[in-house]
Amino acid sequence: xxxxxxxxxxxxxxxxxxxxxxxxxxxxxxxxxxxxxxxxxxxxxxxxxxxxxxxxxxxxxxxxxxxxxxxxxxxxxxxxxxxxxxxxxxxxxxxxxxxxxxxxxxxxxxxxxxxxxxxxxxxxxxxxxxxxxxxxxxxxxxxxxxxxxxxxxxxxxxxxxxxxxxxxxxxxxxxxxxxxxxxxxxxxxxxxxxxxxxxxxxxxxxxxxxxxxxxxxxxxxxxxxxxxxxxxxxxxxxxxxxxxxxxxxxxxxxxxxxxxxxxxxxxxxxxxxxxxxxxxxxxxxxxxxxxxxxxxxxxxxxxxxxxxxxxxxxxxxxxxxxx
Amino acid sequence: xxxxxxxxxxxxxxxxxxxxxxxxxxxxxxxxxxxxxxxxxxxxxxxxxxxxxxxxxxxxxxxxxxxxxxxxxxxxxxxxxxxxxxxxxxxxxxxxxxxxxxxxxxxxxxxxxxxxxxxxxxxxxxxxxxxxxxxxxxxxxxxxxxxxxxxxxxxxxxxxxxxxxxxxxxxxxxxxxxxxxxxxxxxxxxxxxxxxxxxxxxxxxxxxxxxxxxxxxxxxxxxxxxxxxxxxxxxxxxxxxxxxxxxxxxxxxxxxxxxxxxxxxxxx
Numbered sequence: 001x002x003x004x005x006x007x008x009x010x011x012x013x014x015x016x017x018x019x020x021x022x023x024x025x026x027x028x029x030x031x032x033x034x035x036x037x038x039x040x041x042x043x044x045x046x047x048x049x050x051x052x053x054x055x056x057x058x059x060x061x062x063x064x065x066x067x068x069x070x071x072x073x074x075x076x077x078x079x080x081x082x083x084x085x086x087x088x089x090x091x092x093x094x095x096x097x098x099x100x101x102x103x104x105x106x107x108x109x110x111x112x113x114x115x116x117x118x119x120x121x122x123x124x125x126x127x128x129x130x131x132x133x134x135x136x137x138x139x140x141x142x143x144x145x146x147x148x149x150x151x152x153x154x155x156x157x158x159x160x161x162x163x164x165x166x167x168x169x170x171x172x173x174x175x176x177x178x179x180x181x182x183x184x185x186x187x188x189x190x191x192x193x194x195x196x197x198x199x200x201x202x203x204x205x206x207x208x209x210x211x212x213x214x215x216x217x218x219x220x221x222x223x224x225x226x227x228x229x230x231x232x233x234x235x236x237x238x239x240x241x242x243x244x245x246x247x248x249x250x251x252x253x254x255x256x257x258x259x260x261x262x263x264x265x266x267x268x269x270x271x272x273x274x275x276x277x278x279x280x281x282x283x284x285x286x287x288x289x290x291x292x293x294x295x296x297x298x299x300x301x302x303x304x305x306x307x308x309x310x311x312x313x314x315x316x317x318x319x320x321x322x323x
Numbered sequence: 324x325x326x327x328x329x330x331x332x333x334x335x336x337x338x339x340x341x342x343x344x345x346x347x348x349x350x351x352x353x354x355x356x357x358x359x360x361x362x363x364x365x366x367x368x369x370x371x372x373x374x375x376x377x378x379x380x381x382x383x384x385x386x387x388x389x390x391x392x393x394x395x396x397x398x399x400x401x402x403x404x405x406x407x408x409x410x411x412x413x414x415x416x417x418x419x420x421x422x423x424x425x426x427x428x429x430x431x432x433x434x435x436x437x438x439x440x441x442x443x444x445x446x447x448x449x450x451x452x453x454x455x456x457x458x459x460x461x462x463x464x465x466x467x468x469x470x471x472x473x474x475x476x477x478x479x480x481x482x483x484x485x486x487x488x489x490x491x492x493x494x495x496x497x498x499x500x501x502x503x504x505x506x507x508x509x510x511x512x513x514x515x516x517x518x519x520x521x522x523x524x525x526x527x528x529x530x531x532x533x534x535x536x537x538x539x540x541x542x543x544x545x546x547x548x549x550x551x552x553x554x555x556x557x558x559x560x561x562x563x564x565x566x567x568x569x570x571x572x573x574x575x576x577x578x579x580x581x582x583x584x585x586x587x588x589x590x591x
Contacts, residue, residue, distance in 0.1 A: 028559045035325045036418075056572050063552050063562030065402075068373050070554060074561045077573075221373045250373065273554035274368055274377050276328060276418075 005290050006297035007283070009043075011264050012189035012242040013164050014126050016098050018043035019298050020255065020283045023246050023269030024102035024128060024168070025049065025074065029088035030095065036276035041283060044098030046192075046267060047088070049130050051104055052114045054080035064210035066201050069220025069248070070270060073213040076104065081117045093123030100166065104130040111143075112156045119162040126163055129154065129188075132170030132195035144170035144195075147182035154186035164189035166244060171197050171223075176230045177237040190242035192267065193234060194227045219270045224248030228261050235262020235303060250278070252285025259298065260305045326557065327355050328418045333409045334391070340472040343441075344407050345384070345395050348415065353389035356420045360427075361449040362525075362548050362582040365394070365419030366556040369405055377554045379403060382444040382525070382581075383420065385451060395444045395475070421556045422581050425449055425523050425546055428461055432519045435509065437465045437534055439502050439526025440473060445548050445582075446525055447476055454483035464488065465509070467502025467530070471495040502526070503533045510541050521545065522585075535585045545585035551576040566590070 007018040021044040027033065030045050039045070057077030064071050079088065084101070092099045101124050105111030111129070118127055131153065132144040142149045150167070158165050167183040169176065171194040180191050196217025201210040209215075227247025235243055245263030249255050250271045258266045271278040286298075295301045331348040338344055350356075356365060361383075368378035379402040381394040398407045409415070425445065428434060434453075436446040446464065453462045467490040468474045474496055480487045489497025490505040498505050506522075513520045524534045525548035538545040551563035556577050564573035565580060566589035574580070574587075 026559065032558050036328055057561060057564060060564055060566070061552055061562075062564060063554055063560060065375065065377055065554075068376070070376060072554075072560070072562065077561050077564075220376050270376060270554075273560050274366075275416075276555075276557070 005287055005295070006299070007043075007287060009265050009298045009302070010242070011126075011166065011244050014098060014166075014189070016043040016265055018283050019259065019265040020279050020286070021046055021098065021100065021244070021265060021267045022272060022279050023267035024100075024130070025072075026269035026272045029084070030092050031088075033272070033276050037280050039095050040097065041280045042095075042097045043265060043283075044100055044125070045092060045095070046100040046102050046128050047084070047092070048078050049076050049102040049104050050078050050081050050084050050114065050118065051076065051106070052081050052110050052117065054078065054083065059212040061211050063216075064201050066199070066218065066220075067222060069218050069222035071199050071201055071211055071216035071218055072196070073211045073216035075213075081114055085118070085121045089121050089123060098125045099123055100126045100128045102128040102130050102168070108153060108156070111153055112160055115157040115165070116160040119160065124163050126166050126189070127157070127161055128166045128168050128192055129157055130168045130195070132168055132172070144179075145173050147178045150179055151182040151186045154183045154188050158187035166190045166192050168192035168195055170195050171226060171230055177233055180234045180238055180241060184238060184241045188241075190244060190264070191234065192244040192246065193231050193263075194223070194247050197223050197226065219248070221248035221250055221254075224254060224257075228257055231258055231263050232261040232305070249282065252282050252287070252289045255282055255286045256289055256293075256301060259301045260303070262303045262305070264302055325355060326419050326421050328416065329354050331415050331417050333411050333413045333415065335411060336407075336409055339395075339475045341468065341470075341475060342397050343395060343475050344397070345393060346406065346409065347391065347393045348417070349391045350417070351390070354417075356383065356386050356392045356417070357389045359383045359386045359392065359420035360424040361445045361452060362424035363420040363422050364556070364581060365392070365417050365421065366553075367394070367406065368416045369409060370414065371402075371405060375401055375405070377402075378416065378418065378556065379406070380421075380550070380553055380556055380577075382448075382548065384444040384448055395441075395447070397441050418556055422577055423579065425548065425582050428453060428456070428458055429521070432521050433513075434462045435465060435506065435520050435522050436462055437502055437506055437522055437524035437526070439467045439524075439530040440469070442524070442526030442530070442548065443476065444525075446523060447479065449523060450480060450483060450485045454485065459484040463509075465490070465502050465506045467491065467497075467505070467526070469493065501533065502530060503537055506534065507537055510537060510543055513543075514541060524548065532590050535588065535590060538585055546582050547585050547588060548582045549576050549580055549588070553577050
């Protein structure tokens with residue numbers, strides 16, 4: 001039965017064979033996973049965030065585990081756009097899966113520069129613009145938290161990019177819809193929701209923060225309810241904006257929750273560390289679950305959430321309320 | 324040798340002194356861990372649900388045949404506390420073998436194996452491999468711990484004919500003090516006699532830093548097996564950066580190490 005289920009989907013103009021992508025920062029540039037899993041079974045891969053110049057990352061310790069998740073402050077370490085195009089992209093291109101290159105800059109000019117340079121690469125399906133990493137010191141915050149700034153930056157990158165730009169938004173804002181609206185109006189083909197949530201952990205034995213930069217990005221199932229809520233809010237408010245959902249997906253059921261909330265596709269991040277075959281397992285679990293729940297396709301499940309029926313008013317009214 | 328992820332069953336969970344436990348693990352079919360060499364490690368995770376996500380890294384203590392291997396550990400955090408409670412028949416997921424090993428024995432060079440506390444496994448494995456290769460006389464063990472109970476598996480060394488030089492902080496076994504107290508006169512004696520020695524060390528970071536100072540002062544070649552927090556173990560999370568001298572400020576404990584040349588490590 002489940003063999004016949006259509007897993008194809010799309011994120012705006014980007015066609016996907018399955019809705020499951022590997023998330024940026026949790027899959028490097030893909031090669032390490034080849035020994036463990038069938039990379040061709042993925043819907044796509046979002047690369048480690050690329051900057052115009054190589055970055056060496058943050059001091060130690062960079063990660064620690066917390067209940068149902070982990071904190072990281074890697075510091076956007078990456079090989080830089082030049083080495084990426086030369087050494088990493090050919091491998092990804094040859095897989096035949098959707099290649100999303102996550103990128104960032106340290107200021108306005110370097111963002112635009114990176115988007116332009118990545119345009120020289122062959123076989124890139126989308127750029128995923130990271131305006132939300134909590135782990136760079138300089139300027140980064142405004143790009144991800146002030147709608148007007150995000151709008152300007154997105155517009156400038158869209159103008160120089162040869163491929164669609166998906167903007168990865170920060171959950172560390174008070175109004176996620178305003179951010180999504182701003183980047184959509186600037187020409188973003190979609191949004192990735194959500195990046196990590198800033199957090200902290202303390203080692204009481206040493207009286208030090210558990211990671212060197214004090215605060216880091218929280219990921220894993222601990223953040224899933226927040227991610228789902230944000231996907232749902234944006235999907236409801238901006239029905240024409242394609243959403244790639246992510247945040248603590250470990251199972252096919254988790255993935256389906258995101259699809260029902262309105263995501264067109266999802267990314268799997270933290271789960272890849274413990275289980276390099278996580279993306280493929282989740283794909284198979286999703287396929288089976290869609291069959292069980294009698295969805296003929298992924299597309300039929302997207303946004304299929306039903307609201308709870310409102311209770312008739314006369315039952316809600318308290319008999320003791322008088323009047 | 325390519326790493327794989329596979330399931331193992333607990334064959335035995337041996338409680339040793341000092342809070343140590345030794346897990347004997349077996350897979351249903353041959354695994355690449357069979358070819359592991361001392362210094363390499365595995366990632367282990369139990370059926371921990373959603374509360375505790377990431378596997379934990381353990382140096383391989385032994386890989387006696389195609390399907391079995393063992394690790395030695397001590398409960399420190401939640402992951403190791405749970406592993407300490409496993410029982411025969413319980414299932415664990417293993418990824419491995421991972422990382423770069425200690426260099427192999429070299430003719431004419433005597434290996435001084437320096438272990439501190441939980442750093443014993445790769446050096447115990449090295450001594451075992453030396454014994455299997457008929458090279459017991461080629462290695463000497465320097466092994467330090469808090470007290471007598473903190474030193475485990477000493478019978479093995481005796482059975483293999485490997486000389487064991489012990490140090491305890493309370494003096495209950497061997498010399499009183501840190502393992503460097505036992506090591507430094509040995510390095511001085513080698514320098515005086517012109518004997519060529521090499522140091523292979525694993526243990527807590529302060530101990531490794533002390534060993535590093537000793538060998539650098541004396542120009543002795545040394546390799547340190549390090550430990551860092553890691554989420555994946557195969558070069559993806561980039562959590563386990565090790566500060567190094569060279570073109571780049573960091574290398575990775577999981578894929579470049581865990582064994583590093585002592586001269587390369589950038590410690591004060």
